[in-house]
Amino acid sequence: MTPVPGSTRQAPFRLAAAGAAVVAVSLVLGGCSAGAQGLGETSDGEKFTLSTSSPEPGSEIENFNWAMYAEPYSLDYAYSFDYPDNTVLSNVCESLFRWNEDLTTSPGLATGFANPDPLTWVYTIREGVKFHDGTEMTAKDVAASLSRHIEPEVGSFWASSYQNVESIEQTGEYEVTVRTTRPDYVFNSALVGAPGVVESAATLEEAGPDYGNSTTGVNCTGPFQFESWEPGESITLQRFADYWDQDLRAKSERVTFRMLPDANARTNALQTGEIDGGFMIPSNAIDLLKANEDAGTLYFGTDTxxxxxxxxxxxxxxxxxxxxxxxxxxxxxxxxxxxxxxxxxxxxxxxxxxxxxxxxxxxxxxxxxxxxxxxxxxxxxxxxxxxxxxxxxxxxxxxxxxxxxxxxxxxxxxxxxxxxxxxxxxxxxxxxxxxxxxxxxxxxxxxxxxxxxxxxxxxxxxxxxxxxxxxxxxxxxxxxxxxxxxxxxxxxxxxxxxxxxxxxxxxxxxxxxxxxxxxxxxxSVTTMWLGNRITGAAPSINYMYFPWAAKIGGR
Missing domain, CATH: 3.10.105.10 (Dipeptide-binding Protein; Domain 3)
Known part of the structure; x- marks a missing residue:
């Protein structure tokens, strides 16, 4: 769940936690049109269409810049409880399951699961996945990653998702078993997000309390890997060459997230091309950006x-x-x-x-x-x-x-x-x-x-x-x-x-x-701006837990 300041869950804004500030947009649905899920309307009539995607990119690019309204609290998935944190982390770290653009779920780092009795969940872990340091992911890493949410010394912001968990054990080279103290048919749904993220067990042990901060970063399995974090300025990710899912291989060599807390400055940067894109467009800039078709395209999509x-x-x-x-x-x-x-x-x-x-x-x-x-x-x-x-x-x-x-x-x-x-x-x-x-x-x-x-x-x-x-x-x-x-x-x-x-x-x-x-x-509804240099991402709230930046390339 997540919040915007404003957000969780989970929804912070969840700001946080779910909390940080978010742009709310009308979600009155009407008839469908090509390439859209529905029609947003006001008393004045048609307002916008809800898009399922943006056009496929025609080329790979060296880099693109993405606007952020605030700096992440942390890149440690146990504390990533807000929009800025997860907007970045979703491209670097992955969960056991994926949250798709249409809000369905599909296999991620787990290829499947079984629920043999009301108190047991057994996860089959994907083979052949590498961490960014080149080591291979095993069930040991999964068990260590999930276990952090039930360790009091960690103080995970997502501990409530694990409220009924009694034990997390590696029960095979590529199998992890979670046992609960009481039936919990909500637990599995949380594993598409931060509660299901997998990090290298060795990295967690080596980094200790510095894990996820601006100097240490993270070592996960996503299509991008951590490169640098200039506090108050930017976070840069670079493409991971050995990413396991070739369908989501990053189309840009790098992505740089730039912190622009002033809403007017963000809007101006989007219009001039200084920044290539961003989510959560300020509502007072929506009509301005919609009219500026020479600079880029504004999209509206599914939100929760x-x-x-x-x-x-x-x-x-x-x-x-x-x-x-x-x-x-x-x-x-x-x-x-x-x-x-x-x-x-x-x-x-x-x-x-x-x-x-x-x-x-x-x-x-x-x-x-x-x-x-x-x-x-x-x-x-x-x-x-x-x-x-x-x-x-x-x-x-x-x-x-x-x-x-x-x-x-x-x-x-x-x-x-x-x-x-x-x-x-x-x-x-x-x-x-x-x-x-x-x-x-x-x-x-x-x-x-x-x-x-x-x-x-x-x-x-x-x-x-x-x-x-x-x-x-x-x-x-x-x-x-x-x-x-x-x-x-x-x-x-x-x-x-x-x-x-x-x-x-x-x-x-x-x-x-x-x-x-x-x-x-x-x-609210999800808002996304793509400048005239880039395309490929989907305007869906799933960007919190899906490697959306990997789909962005040149127009």
């Missing part, structure tokens, strides 16, 4: 992100659910979408998109979304709730960052809404990098009551979102605790049937929505 308010302190001003409800009702979300996202977003009452529920029947999914309570814009009712809760004049600290214009507008809208209903917000504006740490460091959140995140899910499993709201979870930022909710989520993990699992998840989702643990604002 929801922009939400996260209440990070449920002991202060937001302890009373009526205060949380009031703030949601004081926000005119339709107006917010138009102002912040230029209409490129759609409102929602859910913390997940529908496409991550696709294992369940349409009827089950419809029922899940229809059962969610709605908090429509109603300023007078919001003021009444504040008075009823005795919260007039209550202060709270709202952390934000200048990730892009949309994020700034959203922050101002929330602060304005809070003041209008009688609350007293104190805005703390942070750097993009510092904002990202709010999703991974509890100490960084001390004194903060509210933040905004674009939370993406990194698997087709809505439990990835709702599991982080259980008592004591790493990403349960507000410390919310509801035994009934915990029981429903835990029962869902044990449900093998997708419909049964979705039904239990739906009940948990309804509880979380009733208590407004997080406040959903709108859904």
């Amino acid at each position: 992100s929801v922009q939400s308010m996260v209440f990070t302190d449920l002991e202060g001003t937001f302890k009373d659910v009526r205060v949380r409800q009031a703030l949601m009702m004081a926000l005119n979300r339709d107006a917010l979408i138009n102002a912040a996202e230029q209409g490129y977003a759609t409102g929602t009452d859910a913390l997940t998109t529908r496409n991550v529920w696709n294992e369940a029947s349409p009827e089950t999914v419809d029922a899940a979304f229809e059962a969610l309570p709605s908090l429509p814009y109603d300023l007078e009712e919001a003021k009444r709730l504040i008075r009823e809760a005795g919260a007039e004049g209550s202060k709270f600290v709202f952390a934000t960052a200048s990730l892009n214009a949309a994020f700034d507008i959203t922050a101002r809208a929330i602060a304005s809404a809070a003041k209008e209903i009688g609350l007293d917000p104190e805005i703390q504006t942070m750097s993009n990098d510092k904002y990202t740490t709010l999703f991974s460091d509890p100490e960084a959140r001390e004194g903060v009551d509210l933040l905004v995140t674009s939370w993406y899910l990194s698997a087709n499993e809505p439990l990835e979102m709702y599991s982080v709201l259980r008592t004591g979870d790493f990403s349960n930022y507000g410390g919310w605790s509801n035994p009934e909710f915990d029981g429903l989520v835990n029962a869902a993990f044990e449900a093998k049937d997708p419909d049964e699992r979705a039904g239990l998840t739906a009940q948990a989702a309804q509880l979380a929505a009733e208590e407004v643990v997080w406040g959903p604002l709108y859904e």
Whole structure:
């Protein structure tokens, strides 16, 4: 799951964790057209098409430059919980399974798996795969890599994915067996992302606490290998000549990720060709870039992100659910979408998109979304709730960052809404990098009551979102605790049937929505810009865990 500052999961923005800032775009689907999955629309009519890919490249190239809104926290997969981290790491390190552009999964470093009993998962490991140092990957490396998520001294940000794991063992030269303490039919879905990454066991031992930092880098199996990291400036990867999958052999000799935290600077660099491409295009630049066809092409694609308010302190001003409800009702979300996202977003009452529920029947999914309570814009009712809760004049600290214009507008809208209903917000504006740490460091959140995140899910499993709201979870930022909710989520993990699992998840989702643990604002879509020099990548949120850069070559 992942977040944008703003993101997990898992979705940070997940910022982080899932958190960093993300651009939300409207996802209203209509009829299909050639090369597109659907049509995004607003009240004015056609807005954009959702593309499944960009044109195939016609040549190999020496290099290309890619824009990043913030620097990765780490390239250690155990701490890669945000957009910047995973945008880079997905091209260097690989997982047991792949997350494809259409959000299906397929074999990766594991060629298959078996589930001989409810407590056992057996993985067949791909043979003939080399690490970037030339050594061959074996089951020993897989077992060592996965085991880091259950080692307390590591403190993996993805430990919750391994909550039910009892042991991870090499049971053959190319076989790994995972045993759980209770049935867990969600565990396997997490292995398309960071929880399933494989690193050389020897490298992990040799690098120790320096693993994944700017001087040591990583030694994985992807189509690119780590070359250099200039803190605050750039990260450069070079093509790995002995990559095992010839269909995904990198078409560029190098890719350089350049850190451009200023949104206007990123947009200008894209238009001038100084930067060849980027994801998460600032919403106020979308129409500008769409019109600049001479400079490149803007694509829209599949996403799993929801922009939400996260209440990070449920002991202060937001302890009373009526205060949380009031703030949601004081926000005119339709107006917010138009102002912040230029209409490129759609409102929602859910913390997940529908496409991550696709294992369940349409009827089950419809029922899940229809059962969610709605908090429509109603300023007078919001003021009444504040008075009823005795919260007039209550202060709270709202952390934000200048990730892009949309994020700034959203922050101002929330602060304005809070003041209008009688609350007293104190805005703390942070750097993009510092904002990202709010999703991974509890100490960084001390004194903060509210933040905004674009939370993406990194698997087709809505439990990835709702599991982080259980008592004591790493990403349960507000410390919310509801035994009934915990029981429903835990029962869902044990449900093998997708419909049964979705039904239990739906009940948990309804509880979380009733208590407004997080406040959903709108859904996002993936945005990607490719300058007129390059092509090949797909505009899909799967870029978090798929070697997308390997597909980029010359037009």
